Amino acid sequence: MATAINLLSDEQNRHLSETYRRAVGQKNRQLLLGLVIVILMLVLSAVGAEVDGAKFIKNFWRFPHYFYEMAPKLAWATFFPDLAEWFWGLSKWLRLLGETLLIAYLGTVTGALAAFFLGFLASRNLAIGSVSHTVAKRFLEFCRTVPDIVFALIFVVSFGLGPLPGVLAIAIHTTGALGKLFSEVIENIDMKPVDGLKATGATWRQQVRFAAVPQVLSNFASYSLLRFEINVRGASVMGFVGAGGIGQTLLEYIRKFYYSDVSAVLILMIATVMIIDYGTEKVRHRLVDVEGSR
Amino acid sequence: MNASLPTTSREKRFPELDTVKHRHPQAFRPNVKRRATTIGVGVILVGLYIFGLSTLGFEPERLADGFKNFIWIVGLMLPPNPGTVNIALVFLKGLVETLSMAFLGTICAAILALPFGFLAARNIVKNPVLHLLARRFLDIIRGIDTLIWALIWIGVVGLGPFAGVLAIITSDFGAFGKLFSEAIEAADDKPVEGVVSTGATRFEAIRFGIVPQILPIIVSQLLYFFESNTRSATIIGIVGAGGIGLYLTETIRTLEWKQTSFIIILVLVTVAVIDWVSGKLRTALIGARPV
Numbered sequence: 001m002a003t004a005i006n007l008l009s010d011e012q013n014r015h016l017s018e019t020y021r022r023a024v025g026q027k028n029r030q031l032l033l034g035l036v037i038v039i040l041m042l043v044l045s046a047v048g049a050e051v052d053g054a055k056f057i058k059n060f061w062r063f064p065h066y067f068y069e070m071a072p073k074l075a076w077a078t079f080f081p082d083l084a085e086w087f088w089g090l091s092k093w094l095r096l097l098g099e100t101l102l103i104a105y106l107g108t109v110t111g112a113l114a115a116f117f118l119g120f121l122a123s124r125n126l127a128i129g130s131v132s133h134t135v136a137k138r139f140l141e142f143c144r145t146v147p148d149i150v151f152a153l154i155f156v157v158s159f160g161l162g163p164l165p166g167v168l169a170i171a172i173h174t175t176g177a178l179g180k181l182f183s184e185v186i187e188n189i190d191m192k193p194v195d196g197l198k199a200t201g202a203t204w205r206q207q208v209r210f211a212a213v214p215q216v217l218s219n220f221a222s223y224s225l226l227r228f229e230i231n232v233r234g235a236s237v238m239g240f241v242g243a244g245g246i247g248q249t250l251l252e253y254i255r256k257f258y259y260s261d262v263s264a265v266l267i268l269m270i271a272t273v274m275i276i277d278y279g280t281e282k283v284r285h286r287l288v289d290v291e292g293s294r
Numbered sequence: 295m296n297a298s299l300p301t302t303s304r305e306k307r308f309p310e311l312d313t314v315k316h317r318h319p320q321a322f323r324p325n326v327k328r329r330a331t332t333i334g335v336g337v338i339l340v341g342l343y344i345f346g347l348s349t350l351g352f353e354p355e356r357l358a359d360g361f362k363n364f365i366w367i368v369g370l371m372l373p374p375n376p377g378t379v380n381i382a383l384v385f386l387k388g389l390v391e392t393l394s395m396a397f398l399g400t401i402c403a404a405i406l407a408l409p410f411g412f413l414a415a416r417n418i419v420k421n422p423v424l425h426l427l428a429r430r431f432l433d434i435i436r437g438i439d440t441l442i443w444a445l446i447w448i449g450v451v452g453l454g455p456f457a458g459v460l461a462i463i464t465s466d467f468g469a470f471g472k473l474f475s476e477a478i479e480a481a482d483d484k485p486v487e488g489v490v491s492t493g494a495t496r497f498e499a500i501r502f503g504i505v506p507q508i509l510p511i512i513v514s515q516l517l518y519f520f521e522s523n524t525r526s527a528t529i530i531g532i533v534g535a536g537g538i539g540l541y542l543t544e545t546i547r548t549l550e551w552k553q554t555s556f557i558i559i560l561v562l563v564t565v566a567v568i569d570w571v572s573g574k575l576r577t578a579l580i581g582a583r584p585v
Binding site for chain 2: 038041042044045046047048049050051052055056059060062063066099102103105106109142145146147149150153154155157158159160162163164165167233234236237240241244250251254255266269270273274
């Protein structure tokens with residue numbers, strides 16, 4: 001069957017292509033302008049960050065060389081003795097790794113508990129009063145903006161060296177980070193159960209307990225697990241400032257150029273992080289399923 | 295009076311309760327397995343917490359002493375004061391270094407990671423071995439913290455902000471690569487099929503079928519990483535890789551608390567400004583929709 005195609009007149013065609021060209025031209029001009037600005041800022045920041053291309057090219061060989069030095073000297077004939085020598089400090093490193101994980105765990109749980117309470121105060125829909133709402137919000141903002149390692153630096157001075165300042169630093173930073181996420185979760189809940197409870201004369205605490213908490217708990221757990229992953233990474237460098245964990249040992253090895261020890265510790269750290277990531281991902285998927293089945 | 299007469303309001307409203315209970319017994323039985331799991335997980339979590347408290351040296355006296363010291367230090371921090379104008383200028387220079395490191399690091403990392411993201415995406419690279427290798431490679435890079443990369447790069451280009459830039463590029467390369475590849479995998483296939491059906495080459499299919507879909511995600515992630523890199527660039531100086539972190543560590547080590555608090559406030563204000571600007575940019579570039 002023949003189909004008639006509507007041919008536009010030249011006049012209409014010209015008008016349309018003109019409009020199209022103008023629209024695209026404006027977009028391209030904007031893009032070009034943005035690109036020029038970005039490149040300008042890149043050049044400025046290269047100056048600010050003392051980027052030295054010549055030095056980079058001259059010294060770049062040291063980067064692969066570093067990994068070459070780090071690679072273990074394993075021979076096939078003496079594979080297991082070599083492996084044992086490479087991981088000579090395994091029991092000590094595993095103990096330190098365990099300490100690192102504990103620091104991350106304590107920091108995450110403490111921070112999550114604090115964030116649980118502050119999250120309700122900082123949420124828009126379940127805040128008690130405008131003063132506590134603002135104070136909680138600002139406090140959370142402060143906690144999350146100051147990096148945990150800065151808190152650790154200060155706590156090391158006031159609490160002394162060791163894992164304790166590390167835990168406190170991670171806990172405070174976690175409070176800030178999770179508190180914001182928690183309050184956003186709370187702001188997105190269905191308010192009908194809350195209204196229903198309010199209508200029966202429930203107090204604020206009862207409203208939170210029976211209407212809000214069941215809706216948010218699995219999300220809270222999921223975010224806390226995600227935060228735990230981040231905190232494991234954070235705890236592994238806490239030792240750089242003397243706040244416990246494996247970081248101090250690693251820093252020592254890097255500074256003293258004990259290449260094979262650096263690679264052994266790094267491998268253990270990466271493996272731990274991967275296992276933790278994998279495990280928490282599994283648990284989070286199950287939590288999502290629980291959420292979905294309700 | 296009949297003994298089986300309904301007595302409670304529930305029975306009055308639902309007289310068939312017993313029949314239903316009989317027909318669906320499992321719905322009325324307490325879920326023992328689930329309850330046991332909940333209690334078991336709770337006990338393990340609390341037990342681990344208490345174990346941690348006891349092994350990591352949480353003694354009440356030590357905590358009390360530490361808090362006393364901390365309050366005292368906070369008292370010493372007030373009011374924030376850099377000392378002289380010259381010192382303030384030095385701190386500002388550190389701040390400029392920090393921002394430069396963050397900006398340069400984020401952009402370079404994104405540019406380097408984009409092609410790698412395509413390599414690690416399952417729908418672009420069909421070879422499972424290549425795809426798996428790319429993914430694991432990115433995982434390993436991400437598994438090493440920025441501070442550790444900074445230490446390694448200091449060995450290559452020496453102390454200073456350049457090492458910090460390289461550290462940020464390296465660690466963000468891993469994160470960007472993963473995010474980009476996930477965004478590419480999540481992209482809708484239909485536009486690609488449409489472009490291919492017009493006789494486009496493979497490159498054109500990616501350019502016009504996939505890139506427009508992932509561009510908003512990339513822009514949003516770029517802004518987000520710039521924000522978070524401003525924060526990591528403030529601490530990267532702790533190991534000697536430039537920026538304001540160097541001065542922060544120095545003032546804490548020399549117990550110049552008024553300068554410390556000045557630097558912290560400087561950082562807080564900068565981060566707040568950057569958050570605000572990037573929020574505005576995000577809405578201007580990709581609209582208010584969440585990505």
